[in-house]
Amino acid sequence: MNCKQLLVGLLLLPVGAWAQITIQGSSLNSWMPPDTVADVSNASAAATTNGMWDLSSATYAPGTFITTDVATTSTTFPSATYKRTISYTLNGTLGYGAELYWSKDNSGFYEYGEKIARQAYSLASVTGSNMDSLVFPAQDVIYSAPGKDRMYPMTNGTHWSSSYDAVTHLNLTVTMASMNNTPGERRTHKETRDTVKGWGQMRITDGNGMTSGYMNVLAVQHREYVRDSFYLGGAPASPTLLSAFGVTQGQVTTRFQNLFIRDGEMTALLDLTFSDSTFTAVTDGQVSRTRLAAGTNSVSAVQPRFEYNAYPNPVTNGTLHISGLSQNHTWTYSMTALNGQTLKTGTLTAGKAELNLSELTPGVYTLTVFKNGSAQGGEFIIVR
Numbered sequence: 001m002n003c004k005q006l007l008v009g010l011l012l013l014p015v016g017a018w019a020q021i022t023i024q025g026s027s028l029n030s031w032m033p034p035d036t037v038a039d040v041s042n043a044s045a046a047a048t049t050n051g052m053w054d055l056s057s058a059t060y061a062p063g064t065f066i067t068t069d070v071a072t073t074s075t076t077f078p079s080a081t082y083k084r085t086i087s088y089t090l091n092g093t094l095g096y097g098a099e100l101y102w103s104k105d106n107s108g109f110y111e112y113g114e115k116i117a118r119q120a121y122s123l124a125s126v127t128g129s130n131m132d133s134l135v136f137p138a139q140d141v142i143y144s145a146p147g148k149d150r151m152y153p154m155t156n157g158t159h160w161s162s163s164y165d166a167v168t169h170l171n172l173t174v175t176m177a178s179m180n181n182t183p184g185e186r187r188t189h190k191e192t193r194d195t196v197k198g199w200g201q202m203r204i205t206d207g208n209g210m211t212s213g214y215m216n217v218l219a220v221q222h223r224e225y226v227r228d229s230f231y232l233g234g235a236p237a238s239p240t241l242l243s244a245f246g247v248t249q250g251q252v253t254t255r256f257q258n259l260f261i262r263d264g265e266m267t268a269l270l271d272l273t274f275s276d277s278t279f280t281a282v283t284d285g286q287v288s289r290t291r292l293a294a295g296t297n298s299v300s301a302v303q304p305r306f307e308y309n310a311y312p313n314p315v316t317n318g319t320l321h322i323s324g325l326s327q328n329h330t331w332t333y334s335m336t337a338l339n340g341q342t343l344k345t346g347t348l349t350a351g352k353a354e355l356n357l358s359e360l361t362p363g364v365y366t367l368t369v370f371k372n373g374s375a376q377g378g379e380f381i382i383v384r
Contacts, residue, residue, distance in 0.1 A: 051200030097364025213293035318358030
C-alpha cells in the first residue's frame with residue numbers, strides 16, 4: 001500500500017472507532033460485592049457495534065442503591081458461593097421476597113435456586129375478609145437446571161441460553177371458597193437467551209454530578225420468558241379464583257434488556273429494560289457507579305455506598321441499627337413492603353439510631369433513608 005492509499009484508508013475509518021474487546025471470566029477473580037447503582041431516565045443506548053454512548057446528559061435519580069450480593073455457603077445449594085435478595089410480584093400487588101443462590105467461575109455465572117423465609121399477607125383488600133390470607137412457608141426452591149446469567153469468554157456474537165423449572169409452595173385461605181390453609185404451588189418455567197450485539201465506549205455521571213471517563217463495554221441483549229401455572233390442592237386453580245387475584249393460568253411474563261458490561265465488573269454499567277422485543281421503548285434504567293473511570297472533571301472514580309450503614313441484615317432479633325448519620329442534618333426513614341405499602345416512617349437520631357422491627361412479619365422490606373428530605377438510597381432488609 002502506498003502513502004496515498006494509506007491516507008485514504010485512514011480517512012475512511014469511522015470517527016471514534018474503538019477496539020472490540022473480549023471479556024474473560026478470570027477478570028472477575030478480584031471482584032467483591034457490593035456494587036453501587038442508581039436509577040436513570042432519558043437514557044437511550046441501542047446495542048450496536050463500534051458505539052459511543054454518552055449518558056452525561058441523562059437524568060439521574062437522587063440517592064443510590066446497593067446490590068445485595070454477599071458471599072455464602074449452603075448445604076442445599078452446595079455449588080453456590082453468593083446470594084442476593086430478589087423479589088417477585090405476581091399481579092402488581094401480591095408478591096414475595098427470596099434469596100437467590102448463585103456462583104461465578106471462569107466459565108460464567110450460574111443460578112441454582114432460592115431460599116424463602118415465611119411470609120404471610122392479608123387478603124382483606126381482595127376478598128373483603130380479614131380472615132383470608134396468602135402464606136409462603138419457609139422453603140428452598142431448587143431449579144431443575146442451573147440458570148446461566150453470563151458465560152465466558154464473551155465477545156461480539158457470543159450467545160448463551162438457559163431453561164429450567166421451579167416450584168414455589170404457598171397456602172391459601174379464602175373463607176367464601178371454603179379454603180382453609182389449602183396447599184398450593186406456583187409452577188414456573190423460565191427461559192433466557194443472551195446475545196452480545198456490539199461493543200464500544202460509554203460514559204455516565206457519577207454521584208457528585210461529574211462526568212466519568214469513557215469505558216470499554218460489550219452490549220448484551222437479554223430476552224427472558226417466564227410461564228407461571230397455579231395449583232391448589234393438587235389441581236389447577238379455577239380461572240374464577242385466579243381472576244380475583246389478577247392472575248391467569250399459564251400467564252407469561254417477558255423481559256427485554258440491553259446490558260452494557262465492562263471487563264472485570266459484574267453489574268452492568270448501564271441496564272436498560274424495554275417494553276417489548278423491538279428494544280425501542282425504555283421503561284426502566286439503572287447505572288453502576290462502582291469503580292468508574294475518572295473523567296477530566298471527576299472528583300472520585302469510586303463512589304461511596306451510603307452515608308450510613310444499616311445492620312444486621314438479615315435482622316434476626318427485631319432491631320435494626322443505623323450508624324453514620326452525620327450531625328446538623330435531619331434524618332428520616334420509611335420502611336415499605338414489596339407491594340409498595342408504607343409500613344413504618346419516622347425520625348432518626350443523628351449519629352446512631354435503632355429501629356424496632358419486631359412487629360413486622362418475616363419477609364423482605366425496603367428501607368429508604370432521607371437526609372434533609374432527600375432520599376439517600378434504599379436497600380432490601382430481610383426480617384427473620
